[in-house]
Amino acid sequence: MLKVFWAEQTPVAASDRGLAYGDGLFETIRVHRGRPVLLGRHLRRMRDGARRLGIPLSAVELEHWLNRALARYDQDGDWVLKLILTRGSGGRGYVPPDPATPHLIISRHGMPALPDPGGVVAHVARHTLEANPALAGLKSLNRLDQVLASRELPAGAYEVLMTDSAGNLLEGGRTNVLLHLRSGWFVPPANSVAVWGVMQEYVAERLDAQGTPVRERRLPLSLLGQPDFQGLFLLNSVVGVVPVRRIGCQHLPIDNSLATICDPLTSLK
Amino acid sequence: MLKVFWAEQTPVAASDRGLAYGDGLFETIRVHRGRPVLLGRHLRRMRDGARRLGIPLSAVELEHWLNRALARYDQDGDWVLKLILTRGSGGRGYVPPDPATPHLIISRHGMPALPDPGGVVAHVARHTLEANPALAGLKSLNRLDQVLASRELPAGAYEVLMTDSAGNLLEGGRTNVLLHLRSGWFVPPANSVAVWGVMQEYVAERLDAQGTPVRERRLPLSLLGQPDFQGLFLLNSVVGVVPVRRIGCQHLPIDNSLATICDPLTSLK
Numbered sequence A, B: 001m002l003k004v005f006w007a008e009q010t011p012v013a014a015s016d017r018g019l020a021y022g023d024g025l026f027e028t029i030r031v032h033r034g035r036p037v038l039l040g041r042h043l044r045r046m047r048d049g050a051r052r053l054g055i056p057l058s059a060v061e062l063e064h065w066l067n068r069a070l071a072r073y074d075q076d077g078d079w080v081l082k083l084i085l086t087r088g089s090g091g092r093g094y095v096p097p098d099p100a101t102p103h104l105i106i107s108r109h110g111m112p113a114l115p116d117p118g119g120v121v122a123h124v125a126r127h128t129l130e131a132n133p134a135l136a137g138l139k140s141l142n143r144l145d146q147v148l149a150s151r152e153l154p155a156g157a158y159e160v161l162m163t164d165s166a167g168n169l170l171e172g173g174r175t176n177v178l179l180h181l182r183s184g185w186f187v188p189p190a191n192s193v194a195v196w197g198v199m200q201e202y203v204a205e206r207l208d209a210q211g212t213p214v215r216e217r218r219l220p221l222s223l224l225g226q227p228d229f230q231g232l233f234l235l236n237s238v239v240g241v242v243p244v245r246r247i248g249c250q251h252l253p254i255d256n257s258l259a260t261i262c263d264p265l266t267s268l269k
Helices: A017-021 A039-053 A059-072 A144-150 A198-209 A221-225 B017-021 B039-053 B059-072 B144-150 B198-209 B221-225
Strands: A003-006 A024-032 A078-086 A103-110 A120-124 A159-163 A169-172 A176-181 A184-187 A214-216 A229-236 A240-247 B003-006 B024-032 B078-086 B103-110 B120-124 B159-163 B169-172 B176-181 B184-187 B214-216 B229-236 B240-247
Touching (some): A039 A059, A039 A198, A176 A198, A184 A198, B144 B159, B176 B198, B221 B229
Parallel strands (some): A120 A240, B003 B103
Antiparallel strands (some): A024 A078, A078 A103, A169 A176, B024 B078, B159 B169, B229 B240
């Protein structure tokens, strides 16, 4: 049974394990004219993450509160619904309470600034990422890597890009990356990325469906300068899909081949 | 300027970056007969951590609130003072606000159960640790590794031990490890451990001072079975220093050579 907090109304106890240890997960869901975009994928990721962390979560209950939130925050246009799921309070230090009473903290936010669809500027962060495969892909509340990388975002740049210590591109601060080479579409190995994005999943399925599958491989930054490089995309479920036109001083070719297939607003589900 | 929350009185907004991203630090300080144990080291670690995360923190202000907390929670015997420092609220997603108004969340807790000074049972967790050197040593609010490892703690065991994926011993869930071989005292490399413990620092200085320096090296678990193995200790600033007498089915020799030098209660500072 979830204990629910409407963020604008009820604050959270300092003993919440989400605050104490980042012991939880979150989702930020774009709502477009009353309909949540990529909803099934968001809810599935939260349920999968809860299973990996051992936080009890009923799919029926989660959907119940999602619907209550949509009714409560009912609003025209586009906005963002944020769900934070924590393991609740209690336990002996790090050892979780058993059974736990998870907390669901619900809030509404305005849309962030949308990127220029013609392409954005990115910056490679010095802060590198070393994803622990045991935590890889989880949209958990442990996001210090993203915070520290984002501190390096220069004025005028839209996104920081994080690599591992060997210089392989892994992801943006708040986006996943998708690389287009003449030989196909590529993402970094799933066990190396911090957050497995629902927009990335959606776009990969669309590309698969049109016979151009997305494959996993290491993505050294040097690929971006090679003759068979076609384009680099950033993917995020709230702001969409956008090509990178420049990284630092390096101008990248702009690839428009995703423009027609990757707008989930046209196929809300 | 800090914004201060007394945990028993004022809850925390859901927008606090400590909850949203684990964007902060904490200290748990044992207070013994009104005097905080290893206080200078705790405060120094929090200041150093704040500097690494770029959270503005004045040493004078931190000490002011520490003293206010000691007066407020004034209590005989032993108890635990917890300080959580977060970057506060706001910012654009992961990008921190500039300037930030950090939050200091202060709470009082009872002492945890003390370990049997004759030795405890430990358990090696399947959950491995891959510390990012950029975050190594920080007592940050990103503690999912410790939570997940602690879920494996079997009944009757006192502590889980975490290794890297190659099987090198790194630390306990809430303790640091110190290994005694015939050739000397050893801890894992500083850039491989998640939390750099103040008790570990204290004990290392005491051992150094008596001419038996503590050195860093990789600590494969196989060392525990070798003839020159003398003992394994767990160190924590609240519960102290305790030998491990058994890991799973493996009985370890008990080493009493730390008993006389490592009680910071006798040299409060």
